Amino acid sequence: MAPQLRRLQIAVSGLGRMGARHANHFLHRTPRAELVAAFTPDPKELAWAKENLEPWGVKIYSDYDEMLKHTGLEAVCVATATTVHAEHTIKAIEAGKHVLCEKPLSTKLDISEQVLRVSKAHPNLKVMCGFSRRFDASYLAAHRAASSGSIGRPTILRSQTCDKYDPSGFFVAYAEFSGGIFVDCNIHDIDLALWFFSADKSPLPKLKSVMAVGVTALEPDLAKHGDVDNGVGVVEFHDGQIAYFYSSRMNAPGQHDTTEIIGTQGKLTVNANPTLSLTEAHTPNGISREIPQNYYERFQEAFVEEARQFADAVLDDKVVPVDMESSVEAVRIGVALQESLRSGKKLFFDRRGNQVEDGARAKL
Amino acid sequence: MAPQLRRLQIAVSGLGRMGARHANHFLHRTPRAELVAAFTPDPKELAWAKENLEPWGVKIYSDYDEMLKHTGLEAVCVATATTVHAEHTIKAIEAGKHVLCEKPLSTKLDISEQVLRVSKAHPNLKVMCGFSRRFDASYLAAHRAASSGSIGRPTILRSQTCDKYDPSGFFVAYAEFSGGIFVDCNIHDIDLALWFFSADKSPLPKLKSVMAVGVTALEPDLAKHGDVDNGVGVVEFHDGQIAYFYSSRMNAPGQHDTTEIIGTQGKLTVNANPTLSLTEAHTPNGISREIPQNYYERFQEAFVEEARQFADAVLDDKVVPVDMESSVEAVRIGVALQESLRSGKKLFFDRRGNQVEDGARAKL
């Protein structure tokens, strides 16, 4: 490789499902980045790394702190289990590394806020939470249109995250640590609301109320973790905007994430009419098409674009495309929805972000 | 016309926008019915009736009570202003006439219940509230599929009623009497929830909670009537079913009513991909299609089918396809959503239908 080209020296922390994918993206699909190291404490993942990363010159670590000392390392992509996101991000920042952290920063609001504080204390470092949908071509097209004013003022947003049913019940065990369906799934939809409601360069919308309900239609065991397999949440913002969400673990044909951005003069839809490819089959049973089977099949290119834009932001010293304050706000809203689901109550917030007793005070 | 063929002798009450359409449907598109009379107190409507109905042998009345005495009259289609629905329906029933009444029975729950009581006191008469979507080919196809068990247990229902923006502001004045957006628009969606959640012949689902929010994005004057131009409502039922609704008065391209019925094993969508016809235009601006401009353009054939099935039910002494108890329940839910919108509170109900203080009691 030519010495005159500067490429971002990056490491990946965590080589599970998403970590391995991030490693591949930085290794093979991000021209301006070079994957130089990877960390995992897991023997299976280590074996995978020996076979798939090491031959390309990637140094494998089983100790995160050691990896942070890797010579020349500039940035870390944190893709561990969610419970470790914040710790690894903070450690990397404190070691002077730029960070791309998988969503969510944490399932806890206070921990997320701590990450924000640490990142603010290092203004020379780029720190970004990886909300992948913001890098998807379809969402980008919608956001450009909304930003141009073509639908007037974005006022209502509907968004859903629906996974194909996994009969292995993996997500039941996972629910113990996931933060719940609104924090795990709808966090993406919440992020989209924050993104589109500030598409006109106005500040982040201010939370006014949340209300959530849910059912366990297929997996009653989720109740053990206070979670559901189908959730509906409604979020009001001060200044007249509403977002409403749906999440499900039982979408029959596959992954179906859809968003509608409804403005005073028009509407944008993303994936109202889902499909895996441009192919349809005409058979005696009618006309049919397939859809993606999981979020990676749907958003693979978005993850790659995310990696590229993160590398660009660091190398060209640009503002990262996903704002940290917004990512913390997404956690706040997700956690509040989960709390509303648990308590059955509508929760109210004043303009300063404090939870208040009732709607009357929320108007202040 | 051959004497041996019995045709239902029917009258229409009210010849406004929908009344005139009902009159035409019974006159020209319902082979087993004969429009014999029509009532309106309005001079403009009377003039229209003289020109368009009288030549076909329809007797025009400006006094409703007189019309009810029309010789041979068997049935009345009530299509007056909503505020008169209940009164005319009750009078007709008491005069021994079968009744097809436009939705909603009333914007008040107690009045709706009174209509139900009167109708129950006349079990020999067919009384039906005209929820037109139940007669639409697409909704019927979806209901057949749901009834067959093809999607497992219907668990979540999403439904929206979105009107094209009317810059004349007609709907602002109309809001004074409409009962509000949830009673006027989403009443259809509520009815669909009741219909689909009992598709497996189980009893009507029992209301557990309602929560509604809304904004006035384009017509702040709606606030005078406690109404909004965009509303989001969530309804929980005892036994684990959730319906969530959206209504809007500002849908840019036209009428867009959509429903998703989500079951434990699959999903049915109605109008996820709206279009007026099978025609698309490929121009330098992309590919575009039109959608219906109003609910009648979307549901005209459904109204005709409704008229036919009502005539069949009377002539063949069959159960009417829309159950009166369900139609009253729809009013109850619509009114509760409107109250939740007004108060900003989530409302809870026990299994017997009584409003209770909090969610804990709603579990009883």
Add this chain to the structure above:
Amino acid sequence: MAPQLRRLQIAVSGLGRMGARHANHFLHRTPRAELVAAFTPDPKELAWAKENLEPWGVKIYSDYDEMLKHTGLEAVCVATATTVHAEHTIKAIEAGKHVLCEKPLSTKLDISEQVLRVSKAHPNLKVMCGFSRRFDASYLAAHRAASSGSIGRPTILRSQTCDKYDPSGFFVAYAEFSGGIFVDCNIHDIDLALWFFSADKSPLPKLKSVMAVGVTALEPDLAKHGDVDNGVGVVEFHDGQIAYFYSSRMNAPGQHDTTEIIGTQGKLTVNANPTLSLTEAHTPNGISREIPQNYYERFQEAFVEEARQFADAVLDDKVVPVDMESSVEAVRIGVALQESLRSGKKLFFDRRGNQVEDGARAKL
């Protein structure tokens, strides 16, 4: 029925599949027409008529000439077997009746021309061949758009008529009299080409060449009648327009008739994305939808509109919406395609409509 309203007194000749439908349309769905008589020589059809038409006051005849003498009869809808279309049409015209004749006028060009001559000799009578697609809402929307100039000059037209496979093999026996797949099926597509290529009020396009090929993929016995179950035809017109056609008897999910009108500045598609209704099913197998099972399921409303516009044309003395010269030209082109299929040769025509030996002469 009020005496002051004039309704077209019409009879239907032939009560087979389409004849019975036409009878029902005129009886129940054409307010300005009154079905007063019907003819069929067939005992089964007679029995059907006794049960379904006679009770409504329709007089049934088993002798066509007798029916033409029915008092007050003004018009006849000819819906017999194709072989009788011309004879009944001519007899009706000569008896002073207006005629709506099912397509095609005949499978023979000379007979079609004879019908044209007779109709021209009776300029006071309305005579129209029933090309139903011209009355379909989607085709009408496309034609309005083309006529408005929105796609520039219509230059290329692609159109197909594809039937669901009928395992009974009915269409094999039918092929003996149908005139062949281009005359029986693609005649509609040919008619559309003539309609759209003159959408800008220019005269009918002039035939320059035809070329057809075909295969018997499922029914080799069709070869006995010189016919195929899949045909492709290309038609050139003088002045630079091309239409190309496909017809099939083996479309798996149902009826799929599609048309593209390609202009110098844009394109219109009709039914590129076929569906029976607005309903889709999301199942573990993907997303699926149904399509119409036959042409009547697709075009029922178009047939009704055809009946209404025919009645209007007679009662209001307007030009009929389908020009007779165009309908004869459609037969000429269909017959030529069939001849090209049979011989394997490309056929050429000069501007006066005469077949010529080769392309060089076709330029004259």
Add this chain to the structure above:
Amino acid sequence: MAPQLRRLQIAVSGLGRMGARHANHFLHRTPRAELVAAFTPDPKELAWAKENLEPWGVKIYSDYDEMLKHTGLEAVCVATATTVHAEHTIKAIEAGKHVLCEKPLSTKLDISEQVLRVSKAHPNLKVMCGFSRRFDASYLAAHRAASSGSIGRPTILRSQTCDKYDPSGFFVAYAEFSGGIFVDCNIHDIDLALWFFSADKSPLPKLKSVMAVGVTALEPDLAKHGDVDNGVGVVEFHDGQIAYFYSSRMNAPGQHDTTEIIGTQGKLTVNANPTLSLTEAHTPNGISREIPQNYYERFQEAFVEEARQFADAVLDDKVVPVDMESSVEAVRIGVALQESLRSGKKLFFDRRGNQVEDGARAKL
């Protein structure tokens, strides 16, 4: 980069529009290949290469023969002007290099056959013509379905290649060397016919007849080169298969390439319902979506997949996914269509591939 990983050492010849893209694909998106050299005689392209390739360690040549001597070079991607494809391919083969050559091999049949002969004389080398659609996810899904027998025997294929109108008139000058619209555009569709008609592992279908017509709707100057801006072609194969094609230089919204594969038991469509992304805009003008503006926007990922599969074929010594005999046959058919367009005549071929006088002999 780790020494133990073998990566295909490849060069690109030609750095025009497609050449530069191929260079980027091999440089940044093909993990198992390493772009080591590039050739272009063009000063502008050289300047681009200095800036975009040289910094990554790619050696730039302005002499093709010199480049072939590049140490360690294993393969060449030929992406020059079409007129040079064959020459460079043959030279590379004779220098012992594997070759991926842009389509078509040549606009002349005899030259294409010469490439085939040379490649056959070097059975140890992988030589492949880059028909990119065969690597598109949607076409691959369709081919898997067809190969599995799910639509019965593929019998009819419709395919079109439609470019957005380029008002610069570039394609008029280009027509002098392009070989004409059937060789330049429909060559892809012809290749698809050969691919799908042998999806069941049967040998390549044998050409029986071709017939083509066309018009110059927007660019009369094309006539100078015997070319058209809209062409329709029909190809018959011995053994009962038909392919029909359309190509256009004036598709208003962008690139619209569509294929239907029609079998005896079903149909597969690719891109019947084109779209650029999953985003739609709902505005007062209706619902609209964009489509790709050119073939690269549509097929970018296919080109990348093509590069990857070519590298795999060489490194793993597998059969290349596009057969050379098929690529020559595509040229034969394209050239024959162009000749039919020019002469206005239908051309016939016997089973051995010889052109014969008439259809009767074509049956032999």
